[in-house]
Amino acid sequence: MSSLISRKRSGTIFWVLSQNSGITAQSVPFLPFSSLSEPQPGDQQPSRSFDFTNPVQNHTVPESAFLTTSLETSKTPSGCHCYHTLSSCFSGSGSKHGVLSSGHSVSRINISGSEHGGRLPFSLFRRFSTATAIEPSTSDGLTVSGIIAHDWTILDESENDWKSHAAAIAQSIHVIKKRLQWKKMMVRLDVLSAELNKPDLWNDPVHAGKVSREHGSLMGKMKGVKAFEQELLEHIDMIKLAREENDPELESESLKALLKMRRKSKEKELEALLSGEQDPCSCYIEVQAGAGGTESMDWAAMVMQMYKLWAQRHGYKITVVDEMSGEIAGIKRATIKVDGEYAFGYAKAEVGVHRLVRISPFDSNKRRHTSFAAVAVIPILGDGSTRVQINESDLRIERFRAGGAGGQHVNTTESAVRIVHIPTGVTATCQNERSQHQNKASAMAVLQSRLDQLEMARQAQMNAQHTQSLTDITWGSQIRSYVLHPYRMVKDLRTSYEVSDPDSVLEGDLDGFIMSHLSASLDKDDNL
Amino acid sequence: MRLSFTIGHGVPKFSLFLRPTLSRHLHRPIYSSSTLPSPTSQNPQTPLFLRPPTHRATFSDLRKWQNWAKTLALSVGSSFVDMDNGPDSTLLCRELKWLIEDVTEDGSISETLHNEEPERTVRLRVGLEELYKLWKQRIEERRPFQYIVGCEHWRDLILCVQEGVLIPRPETEKIVDLVGDLFSDNQGLREGLWADLGTGSGAIAIGIGMILRNSGRVIATDLSLLALEVATFNVQRYGLQVSAGRGKKRAVFLFSDVIQLRQGSWFEPLKDVEGKLAGIVSNPPYIPSDHISGLQAEVGRHEPRLALDGGVIGMNDLLHLCKGAASMLHSGGFFVFETNGEQQCKFLVEYMETEAGDNFYNVNIVPDFAGVPRFVTGFRK
Ligand SMILES: C[S@@+](CC[C@H](N)C(=O)[O-])C[C@H]1O[C@@H](n2cnc3c(N)ncnc32)[C@H](O)[C@@H]1O
Numbered sequence: 001m002s003s004l005i006s007r008k009r010s011g012t013i014f015w016v017l018s019q020n021s022g023i024t025a026q027s028v029p030f031l032p033f034s035s036l037s038e039p040q041p042g043d044q045q046p047s048r049s050f051d052f053t054n055p056v057q058n059h060t061v062p063e064s065a066f067l068t069t070s071l072e073t074s075k076t077p078s079g080c081h082c083y084h085t086l087s088s089c090f091s092g093s094g095s096k097h098g099v100l101s102s103g104h105s106v107s108r109i110n111i112s113g114s115e116h117g118g119r120l121p122f123s124l125f126r127r128f129s130t131a132t133a134i135e136p137s138t139s140d141g142l143t144v145s146g147i148i149a150h151d152w153t154i155l156d157e158s159e160n161d162w163k164s165h166a167a168a169i170a171q172s173i174h175v176i177k178k179r180l181q182w183k184k185m186m187v188r189l190d191v192l193s194a195e196l197n198k199p200d201l202w203n204d205p206v207h208a209g210k211v212s213r214e215h216g217s218l219m220g221k222m223k224g225v226k227a228f229e230q231e232l233l234e235h236i237d238m239i240k241l242a243r244e245e246n247d248p249e250l251e252s253e254s255l256k257a258l259l260k261m262r263r264k265s266k267e268k269e270l271e272a273l274l275s276g277e278q279d280p281c282s283c284y285i286e287v288q289a290g291a292g293g294t295e296s297m298d299w300a301a302m303v304m305q306m307y308k309l310w311a312q313r314h315g316y317k318i319t320v321v322d323e324m325s326g327e328i329a330g331i332k333r334a335t336i337k338v339d340g341e342y343a344f345g346y347a348k349a350e351v352g353v354h355r356l357v358r359i360s361p362f363d364s365n366k367r368r369h370t371s372f373a374a375v376a377v378i379p380i381l382g383d384g385s386t387r388v389q390i391n392e393s394d395l396r397i398e399r400f401r402a403g404g405a406g407g408q409h410v411n412t413t414e415s416a417v418r419i420v421h422i423p424t425g426v427t428a429t430c431q432n433e434r435s436q437h438q439n440k441a442s443a444m445a446v447l448q449s450r451l452d453q454l455e456m457a458r459q460a461q462m463n464a465q466h467t468q469s470l471t472d473i474t475w476g477s478q479i480r481s482y483v484l485h486p487y488r489m490v491k492d493l494r495t496s497y498e499v500s501d502p503d504s505v506l507e508g509d510l511d512g513f514i515m516s517h518l519s520a521s522l523d524k525d526d527n528l
Numbered sequence: 529m530r531l532s533f534t535i536g537h538g539v540p541k542f543s544l545f546l547r548p549t550l551s552r553h554l555h556r557p558i559y560s561s562s563t564l565p566s567p568t569s570q571n572p573q574t575p576l577f578l579r580p581p582t583h584r585a586t587f588s589d590l591r592k593w594q595n596w597a598k599t600l601a602l603s604v605g606s607s608f609v610d611m612d613n614g615p616d617s618t619l620l621c622r623e624l625k626w627l628i629e630d631v632t633e634d635g636s637i638s639e640t641l642h643n644e645e646p647e648r649t650v651r652l653r654v655g656l657e658e659l660y661k662l663w664k665q666r667i668e669e670r671r672p673f674q675y676i677v678g679c680e681h682w683r684d685l686i687l688c689v690q691e692g693v694l695i696p697r698p699e700t701e702k703i704v705d706l707v708g709d710l711f712s713d714n715q716g717l718r719e720g721l722w723a724d725l726g727t728g729s730g731a732i733a734i735g736i737g738m739i740l741r742n743s744g745r746v747i748a749t750d751l752s753l754l755a756l757e758v759a760t761f762n763v764q765r766y767g768l769q770v771s772a773g774r775g776k777k778r779a780v781f782l783f784s785d786v787i788q789l790r791q792g793s794w795f796e797p798l799k800d801v802e803g804k805l806a807g808i809v810s811n812p813p814y815i816p817s818d819h820i821s822g823l824q825a826e827v828g829r830h831e832p833r834l835a836l837d838g839g840v841i842g843m844n845d846l847l848h849l850c851k852g853a854a855s856m857l858h859s860g861g862f863f864v865f866e867t868n869g870e871q872q873c874k875f876l877v878e879y880m881e882t883e884a885g886d887n888f889y890n891v892n893i894v895p896d897f898a899g900v901p902r903f904v905t906g907f908r909k
Contacts, residue, residue: 401898434681436698
């Protein structure tokens, strides 16, 4: 039975695939794992191994690492042995562990070899191939896409139903694949494999190194996902087996393992959805009322309140930075700071125009009104990022000036500060802090983030919507509609996600909208 | 009542010039407002945000109060503005939010108060009844917001204030900036002895003390005993004087203190340091006597006249300070005085350049953030 053993060698983890766990340590040389998952400059691909397809290569490739391994297939599901190997994070950012564990799935593919009829088993031993891209399955042929196709109802975690768990995990894997741009990745892997198999590749060692590093890194990601799929299928196999053999203990153990996997896959899915560079940042959320007087100012205040409550649910810290109230009710515009991990990653899904239809409480004739509020979100870059350098001399700082003589004559708690960045015309205002000094510091922080955002947009020529400032957002770009009359519904116009209880949404229950949008944005480029 | 400052000028001279030693470093304060130790003295009154949250109310009752208070604030409209340049409803609503911030344990609650479970209870630092009373005072009596909550946010400090002590003004923040700028290229002055005359809540002295920290010292004086008590409270809260509360041993007291408080009229408590000061800063009373009755209600009706009234043309104290500055400062020493505006500034500059003998150089008028000529600065030859 094949098994995986991890060994530690001066800080590097080596994964070893062997046919017999008992003698692994003595008989098998190690593959430095890092050369696959996280190529270091100067790293080279394994040079000597069973390469039936291209013996010439052995002579042209510099020797630096060795892979000697033999694979043997087994008919018995062996998943339980490798739970511990699946800690890999395969969302694409710096995966370090366990990538080779999917070598295991290579062996498994042979079991159900029926699906890749044309390929000879030994082609698996070809080093630079995408053979592992073949979809793994359970002993009775169930695949991950098969699970998705079944469309099993996803119940609450507490309902200990294996189909529900499996469906949830498959769903997460689906999102993760989208995030990795799975199809494109496969094509790219094929290209790279072909490249690596060229006999003259190493004539240009720099290029060869690049190709092999990229190949290694993509293989790592791919194998990580594959291993995860494999694990899912093995649990399913185990459950079926347990039922066949009437072994309730094994069944409950496997169910538990499945539940654990479900939780982890949800985390992975979230990681995949929020893997943008700025996603982990805190952010500012800005809301501005559209035309339409008091009714739309009231709507803007409701939208702002919705975000405050949403932020509170997430345990984020909220600070009102700037707020311009309407004359009668509501706000003309307002800026809040939302402090906490991934605040930007989530909130960016809210950028755009939000529309309200209701009977206005401000209309004595009780007519139905439609009003709009625009939302912008600005990431607050961390200390590590390069931020726009602001010259003191480019700033005009305007402070609230008490009327009359000032000084001892006046006692006011008003200490608003407005800062204008003269070259760009970007401004920031703060009046909610209790001292002028603090208002200035807050306004400077807002200004800094606005300029950073401007710069990011300029540099990347990104037209991504979430980089838009309030002034860029056109009133045409509606993203969501909140109807309170004549029927009650909130509907996202981008994803068609809808909820029939507007109150819950206005009380900050926004995550459904946010997640569906985030995952839909992955669809945009047809990533799967 | 134990007075934690020295009266008159009975401090042994040597003590002031001893270099700070280890003990000062041992008492490293923490600045976060909520974690600062609060001195135990009964008077000064403890500001709301430092009181223990021993009261309880349901969210629904707190909300009821908030709605009532808001309605009251909105009813003001711009009537106070029209009357005497007082606060409008927008500002009063903001103050209401800050009041909630100060009386609740979780200050950010004011943002989401309306969505809390009505029957849940919230812990408060004063009872609901008291809250009704306080807000009534704010609107009906025009009692300054800062006296209601017992503090003023000034620069990055939170200074405790109460009736009888002037609420520091934002204009005055600039005095600390001016001194700070000076320090950046004059190490000598940084290590010297400074005096803040008429310190009130201790604002300027603490602002400078925070910059000096491990180098120079500040003597803060006031004629008002109450002001000195409040200043002591603030100075201790910022760890600039750590020993007064435990004070039998004078020596320890003096080693570890950045700021020392003394009671007396202007230069009178400073006779022992004549000619030895590196800098004098002061925001003395400068409002002409006959303006007092026409002041904004929050100021005229509630703040101490002793802190505002500068005599017939408002310059009694300023002139007194200018006269004394030459003999108090050592050569190269710096002064900055806050004034009522352009007229007083010009008057003082002329005085310093001509009548005060040939004692000063670089005498300048510095405007405040609003562009009003506000400060006179200069150096002792
Ligand atoms: C305008 S207040 C300034 C308080 C504080 N420095 C500030 O800026 O917030 C003037 C202060 O001078 C004090 N004062 C008035 N007459 C004084 C005198 N003859 N000697 C010392 N201090 C005096 C008052 O008690 C008051 O605290």
